[in-house]
Amino acid sequence: QVQLVESGGGLVQAGGSLRLSCAASGRLFSANAMHWYRQAPGKQRELVATITSGGSTNYVESVKGRFTISRDNAKNTVYLQMNSLKPEDTAVYYCRSSISWGQGTQVTVSS
DSSP: OOOEEEEOOEEEETTOOEEEEEEEOSTTGGGSOEEEEEEOTTSOOEEEEEEOTTOOEEEOGGGTTTEEEEEEGGGTEEEEEEOSOOGGGOEEEEEEETTEEOOOEEEEEEO
């Protein structure tokens, strides 16, 4: 089973940027699609972005044009570059690979 560790969260002002990282263990990283989710207090977990093994990407409408998902297969790491952050982006962000989830990293955007 893949183990995932997120990092890069923090407190940022509206309009700022953060880059989240998710480091994966295991030999099959490059073969798996990778996903970023987020969960705000009192809300359901939401799929934010996906990158396939071939590098195709998809985003939830609310982050299109602001967030970019990418992967470095040599480092077994997936990234989420978040620009023009808004207070409504505040959430715990999780990465997922198949059935494996990371522990999450908090992102807080102040207005």
